[in-house]
Amino acid sequence: xLTWLRGGRVxxxxxxxxxxxxxxxxxxxxxxxxxxxxxxxAYDATGxxxxxxxxxxxxxxxxxxxxxxxxxxxxxxPGQTPSSSKLPFSSARWSTFETGCLYAKMGFTTVVEPAxxxxxxxxxxxxxxxxxxxxxxxxxxxxxxxxxxxxxRQGESASAIADYVGAAVAATRGLGVKCINAGGATAFKYNAxxxxxxxxxxxxxxxSRAIVEALQQAVSDLKIPHPLHLHMNNLGIxxxxxxxxxxxxxxxxxPLHLAHVQFYAYGTEGKRGFSSAAARLAEAVxxxxxxxxxxxxxxxxxTVTVSLDVLRQYNGSRNARPNKSVIFDGDANGxxxxxxxYRRSDFYNAVQWACGLELFLLIEDSWRVFFTTDHPNxxxxxxxxxxxxxxxxxxxxxxxxxxxxRSVAEMTTLGAIAREYTLDEIATMTRAAPAKLxxxxxxxxxxxxxxxxxxxxxxxxxxxxxxxxAHLVFKDGDLVVxxxxxxxxxAGRTLEARPxxxxxxxxxxxxxxxxxxRAPRDLFAVHPDILPRTVRFEQVGLRQ
Amino acid sequence: MPQDACxxxxxxxxLAEATDAAAGLLAASRLAVFxxxxxxxxxxxxxxxxxxxxxxxxxxxxxxxxxxxxxxxxSFGRFIVTPNEARQRADTVLLVGSGLTKLWPDMIERLGxxxxxxxxxxxxxxxxxRLGGSADDPDLSTxxxxxxxxxxxxxxxLIAALRACNAHRPLARSADGDALNTMAEALKQAKFGVIxxxxxxLDALAIEMLVGLAADLNKATRFSTISVGASGNAxxxxxxxAWMTGFPVRTGFGRLYPEHDPWRFDASxxxxxGEADALICISSEPGLPxxxxxxxxxxxxxxxxxxxxxxxxxxxxxxxxxHGGVDFARETxxxxxxxxxxxxxxxxxxxxxxxIAERISPGAAAC
Numbered sequence: 001x002l003t004w005l006r007g008g009r010v011x012x013x014x015x016x017x018x019x020x021x022x023x024x025x026x027x028x029x030x031x032x033x034x035x036x037x038x039x040x041x042a043y044d045a046t047g048x049x050x051x052x053x054x055x056x057x058x059x060x061x062x063x064x065x066x067x068x069x070x071x072x073x074x075x076x077x078p079g080q081t082p083s084s085s086k087l088p089f090s091s092a093r094w095s096t097f098e099t100g101c102l103y104a105k106m107g108f109t110t111v112v113e114p115a116x117x118x119x120x121x122x123x124x125x126x127x128x129x130x131x132x133x134x135x136x137x138x139x140x141x142x143x144x145x146x147x148x149x150x151x152x153r154q155g156e157s158a159s160a161i162a163d164y165v166g167a168a169v170a171a172t173r174g175l176g177v178k179c180i181n182a183g184g185a186t187a188f189k190y191n192a193x194x195x196x197x198x199x200x201x202x203x204x205x206x207x208s209r210a211i212v213e214a215l216q217q218a219v220s221d222l223k224i225p226h227p228l229h230l231h232m233n234n235l236g237i238x239x240x241x242x243x244x245x246x247x248x249x250x251x252x253x254x255p256l257h258l259a260h261v262q263f264y265a266y267g268t269e270g271k272r273g274f275s276s277a278a279a280r281l282a283e284a285v286x287x288x289x290x291x292x293x294x295x296x297x298x299x300x301x302x303t304v305t306v307s308l309d310v311l312r313q314y315n316g317s318r319n320a321r322p323n324k325s326v327i328f329d330g331d332a333n334g335x336x337x338x339x340x341x342y343r344r345s346d347f348y349n350a351v352q353w354a355c356g357l358e359l360f361l362l363i364e365d366s367w368r369v370f371f372t373t374d375h376p377n378x379x380x381x382x383x384x385x386x387x388x389x390x391x392x393x394x395x396x397x398x399x400x401x402x403x404x405x406r407s408v409a410e411m412t413t414l415g416a417i418a419r420e421y422t423l424d425e426i427a428t429m430t431r432a433a434p435a436k437l438x439x440x441x442x443x444x445x446x447x448x449x450x451x452x453x454x455x456x457x458x459x460x461x462x463x464x465x466x467x468x469x470a471h472l473v474f475k476d477g478d479l480v481v482x483x484x485x486x487x488x489x490x491a492g493r494t495l496e497a498r499p500x501x502x503x504x505x506x507x508x509x510x511x512x513x514x515x516x517x518r519a520p521r522d523l524f525a526v527h528p529d530i531l532p533r534t535v536r537f538e539q540v541g542l543r544q
Numbered sequence: 545m546p547q548d549a550c551x552x553x554x555x556x557x558x559l560a561e562a563t564d565a566a567a568g569l570l571a572a573s574r575l576a577v578f579x580x581x582x583x584x585x586x587x588x589x590x591x592x593x594x595x596x597x598x599x600x601x602x603x604x605x606x607x608x609x610x611x612x613x614x615x616x617x618x619s620f621g622r623f624i625v626t627p628n629e630a631r632q633r634a635d636t637v638l639l640v641g642s643g644l645t646k647l648w649p650d651m652i653e654r655l656g657x658x659x660x661x662x663x664x665x666x667x668x669x670x671x672x673x674r675l676g677g678s679a680d681d682p683d684l685s686t687x688x689x690x691x692x693x694x695x696x697x698x699x700x701x702l703i704a705a706l707r708a709c710n711a712h713r714p715l716a717r718s719a720d721g722d723a724l725n726t727m728a729e730a731l732k733q734a735k736f737g738v739i740x741x742x743x744x745x746l747d748a749l750a751i752e753m754l755v756g757l758a759a760d761l762n763k764a765t766r767f768s769t770i771s772v773g774a775s776g777n778a779x780x781x782x783x784x785x786a787w788m789t790g791f792p793v794r795t796g797f798g799r800l801y802p803e804h805d806p807w808r809f810d811a812s813x814x815x816x817x818g819e820a821d822a823l824i825c826i827s828s829e830p831g832l833p834x835x836x837x838x839x840x841x842x843x844x845x846x847x848x849x850x851x852x853x854x855x856x857x858x859x860x861x862x863x864x865x866x867h868g869g870v871d872f873a874r875e876t877x878x879x880x881x882x883x884x885x886x887x888x889x890x891x892x893x894x895x896x897x898x899x900i901a902e903r904i905s906p907g908a909a910a911c
Contacts, residue, residue: 062787064878070786072618074804077790082800085905088596092802094790122870123879126585127787146632146663189633189736190665191766203663314762317621324621329768330877331628516662517628518654523873523880530868530881532586 001040002026003477008045008456012052013428014445023050025452028476032448043479045456048471051427052446053109053453055434058229058259058294059375060306061099062113062127062136064120065335068326069304069376070094072337076302087486100132101486102382107455107470110135110434110443110495114178114229114259115308117141119331121172121526128494129532133480135453137438137495137540139229140174141308143211144185145332147512149204158217159502165218166501167509173496173526173537175438176226177219178259181233181309182211185333188311195311196233197246208233209250216254222499223542225439227255227292232264235312239268241277248288257437260296260374261285262356269411274348276412278355282362285369292437293363294370297356297387298349299379302341306376308333316340331517342379350404352378354412360391361419366428367436385467391421392463439540440495452477491534498539549859549890551848557856563896565856566824566842567903573822575798576600579811581827582777584869585879587860587893588784591826594901601796601820603811604781605833606774611806612743613771614782614792616751623758625738625768626877631656632663635670636734638727639684640703640754641745642677642696648772654875655740655770657687665735673727675702676745690730692723700750706731707757731757736766743773776872783872783879815839826893828862844893861890869894 003025011018024031024039060066070077077093084090089097103111116124116138128136142148142165151161165177183201184192190202197209216228232247234240244264248256258264267277285293302321307313310327313336317325321341328334342349356378363369371388375381390397394417401408401415409415421429435444442451456472458465469484480487506521513521528535550562557565570576578595580588580602595602604610616622630637637657645651652658660667674684674691676699685691694702702724708715709728715721731737739754746754754769761767782792789795791804794811807813814820815838824842825832832845840855846862863869864882869892873880 064783067783067786070790071614071782071792072621074618074791079790079801080799083596085597088593089788089802092789095802096787098790119876119878122881123783126784126870126879130589130788189629189663189766191735203665320621324617324619326617326622326624327762327768329623329625329629329766331626334629516632517876519876519880522883523876524878525881527881530870530883532589 002034002037004039004042005045005050005454005456006042008048008050009459010050010446011423011427012446013424013432015447018424023446023454025474025477028452030446030448030450030452043472047459049423049457049459051107051455052431052444052450053455053473053475054107054430055110055438055440055444056103056108056372056381057112057370057434057437058114058372059111059381060113060115060377061111061131061375062096063116063124065306065308065328065337067127069306069337072324072326073304073339076304086488090486096127096130097132100134100492104133104473104475104481104486105469105484106384106467107457107473108134109453109473109475110137110440112137112139112175112438114139115141115180116172116174117308117330117333118145118168118172119524121524125173125494125526125531125535129535131492132489133475133486133492135492135495137175138172139176139178140169140172141178141180141333142168143179143182143215146516147509149183149186149201149206149211152206152210152214153204158214158221160505161214162218162221163501163505165215166222166499167505169224169497169499170501171525173494175495175497175540176224176229177215178229178231179212179215180231180307180333181235181311182208184208184233184309184311188314189329192311193315194234197243197250212250216251216256220254222501224497224499225540225543226437227257229257229259231259231309235263235309236316238266238274240264240266241281244281245284248284248291251288251290253290255290258291258293260372260378261293262296262298262352262359262378265355265359270407272347274351276351276355276358278358279362279413282359285363286365292368292370294372295356295359296372296374296378297360298342298352299373299383299387300342300344300349300353301379303376303380304337304339306335306337308335310334310336312336313338344404347405347407350408351411354401354408354414357390357397358412358414358417361417366425367433369429370434370437371430385464388426388467389462389464392426394418394420439543441541491536493536493538495540496537497542499542551857552855559858559891562856562858563899563903566858567900569822569840569842569855570598570900571904573598575814575820576822576824577811577814577820578602578824578826579605579833580781581605581825581833582829583780583826583893584828584863584871585780585784586869587826587828587897588781589788590894590897590901591824592785592788594897596797597901597904599798599800601809601811601814602785602793603809604778604793606778607793609743609774610778610782612748612751613773615748616755620752620755622755623762623768625770627654627770627875630738630770633661633736634738635661635664635668636673636731636737637670638673638675638731638737638739639677639688640675640739641699641742642680643744644677644740644742644772645681645683647742647744648874650875651772652683652687671730673730675699675706675727690723690727692720692727696745699745700747700753703750703753703757707753707760710757710760731761732765734765734767737761739767739769740772741769743771776874779872828860828893844896858896859890860893860896861888866890867892
């Protein structure tokens with residue numbers, strides 16, 4: 001089937017620049033303009049903006065902790081909109097089905113769940129199987145697991161550690177590796193209440209820094225495209241910019257992705273001892289070409305924080321809004337689910353909001369800064385259109401800032417920043433750069449051979465309106481959204497890295513599980529034959 | 545599939561005839577209740593999908609106990625630890641209530657109560673404390689150090705008093721005062737403590753008091769809790785329903801969007817009140833929930849029930865024997881995979897439910 005998308009302003013930072021042109025889709029791929037072929041269907045995109053499908057590299061959309069949040073907060077998501085029989089559960093608020101639909105409506109076609117505990121991997125994949133339309137990937141969380149920490153204590157080789165990491169990623173079918181407060185969750189089990197980069201995990205005698213370095217090396221050795229995805233120590237604490245700066249140094253020039261850095265951009269100035277240090281952090285990121293970051297922007301309204309950083313979540317539970325939380329000491333990381341309500345009138349929340357925008361605007365290279373709210377931790381992903389509008393308009397930012405406590409402007413540099421994102425930069429940050437970071441060669445661009453994941457937007461001056469309801473969205477060449485409405489479900493793929501490793505480690509792991517967990521390791525493994533029939537895995541090429 | 549797998553009112557049916565009969569019964573109903581017992585994730589998904597298609601209600605046979613826990617969580621919060629972590633770390637375990645090993649026969653082994661914690665900083669035997677439940681569980685009596693004997697009815701008062709002792713609040717004079725103070729002191733000495741309780745022995749307020757005790761203890765040391773409640777079956781249904789609909793079971797679909805109401809959508813109440821006019825029971829383990837035989841029942845079960853109220857009986861396979869799949873394991877506190885071991889040819893709950901759905905609205909394929 002040949003589809004003609006006619007006359008849109010196509011924004012493709014990878015190969016096509018920004019110009020009015022036609023696109024052609026043959027089945028699930030973009031193709032060059034065919035000669036002497038009749039098209040099967042045509043869509044007029046005159047006056048519209050055309051981009052590749054959006055890619056979200058960090059959004060907590062599935063897994064045991066997300067599900068606990070659903071169960072903890074029924075009052076957060078009442079719904080009263082009937083679903084059509086063609087789209088069952090699509091109006092069920094906060095269901096996996098609604099998640100897939102809402103992302104598609106905004107023109108996003110690939111989303112990464114960034115916190116999959118190995119022992120809850122099956123759960124995460126089952127939820128993703130019920131998340132329609134979009135393609136998904138997961139990051140396997142390591143760095144608080146007894147097996148790894150014991151390897152480090154015993155001084156095992158980098159290749160042995162790489163084998164272990166490879167086996168964990170393979171068994172869980174992850175797309176990459178995430179480390180969350182390296183050693184911190186384990187230290188919390190020994191009653192540590194704070195844990196920094198050079199603190200030592202009790203019992204194991206290894207530092208957080210050593211864990212990060214080992215995992216960074218293993219990911220590199222395994223040739224997993226996405227660099228180690230790091231949730232640093234000391235999230236959310238005044239003065240934690242020093243931790244972020246030290247962590248950038250600790251990367252030693254090797255590739256490292258730092259997650260939701262807004263939560264690490266805090267200084268200690270002012271009478272409240274809380275200020276924005278975003279400018280310092282942005283300067284360091286600008287200088288460290290090996291580092292990529294996503295922001296984790298705060299937007300205002302009720303939400304819930306869901307994190308495997310159980311130490312941080314316990315400390316944060318005293319500020320829960322409403323006052324209830326779940327603290328889970330799981331195998332390895334566990335997790336904490338703490339509801340929160342970010343308020344415009346709250347000095348601290350408003351500074352957090354400003355910190356995120358400063359980082360977006362002061363980090364110069366839109367190939368190295370990624371668009372996230374750390375859904376749902378900074379805000380639900382449904383706030384993306386409003387956030388894009390803020391990035392594209394200095395006046396809009398000034399309007400918002402004027403409604404906040406005056407002291408907020410004094411503690412940040414936001415008011416002085418003139419930069420406004422262009423549509424080209426938005427396309428880079430939300431399409432081209434994420435595809436490059438994750439190693440997805442056929443996504444994030446609109447050149448021939450690319451997967452036909454395409455978003456077509458009305459070119460409204462109101463950018464929030466433009467990005468909230470796409471005019472058309474194609475997934476694999478299949479029109480799934482028209483005028484902001486999902487037309488039908490289709491099953492997305494699950495992307496996985498499948499690294500190569502010495503499988504001898506598996507016998508050792510089997511014995512370890514029998515002894516330590518008193519259960520076969522296979523109990524936790526993600527086998528396609530026990531997942532719904534609609535699940536399709538797609539292997540992402542390893543780095544050369 | 546074995547020949548004697550499906551019946552209606554004593555008459556042998558093929559699977560196609562049986563699913564036709566079930567679909568006809570459902571299509572004619574005004575309010576169908578889907579009551580899930582032991583069922584894997586795939587079967588639960590299929591049941592929830594079918595319930596939405598007919599505007600029915602989804603509930604689970606052990607949900608009354610599960611909601612006692614869930615209500616505490618969503619009004620107050622929870623501290624939870626996996627049995628694996630408890631076995632490896634806990635230097636102090638407080639056992640609360642009766643019937644713990646009856647509810648969880650492997651509890652002593654899974655929690656390693658007679659072993660040294662593998663990941664403790666200083667090797668030492670676990671300190672086992674007991675509050676109530678002294679008359680049963682002789683194995684626990686052998687392991688326990690301090691025991692405060694009590695009937696279940698006395699537990700709410702004792703738990704409140706123990707929490708008060710822990711907080712150095714004055715205690716009304718009572719026979720257990722000294723013992724409670726001693727126990728509170730032992731809890732404070734823990735490096736990683738775990739409170740293990742039987743929700744069957746406790747009401748919601750008492751469970752909340754225990755979680756509050758854990759919260760208080762966490763201010764200075766580490767503490768968490770394990771509930772020896774329902775089997776993993778309730779949790780399989782709770783989890784699956786949560787991601788599909790946003791809500792746990794006791795959710796109805798009559799208005800074409802999920803509504804959650806633990807009272808309104810309680811299967812027992814709906815049947816007793818006459819609001820429900822069809823019941824689908826699903827259990828891949830032997831035994832069906834006992835309910836008043838007032839309405840026609842479609843039974844998808846691992847054995848023939850022999851009940852007179854069952855209009856359509858379809859024998860389904862067992863997870864881990866006839867088919868593979870996923871369910872929630874209490875031992876790991878997670879969803880785990882099971883492989884088929886010796887298939888006898890019975891279909892899975894999911895495949896039967898999908899066939900019924902297909903007969904009700906052909907072509908409405910699952911996404």
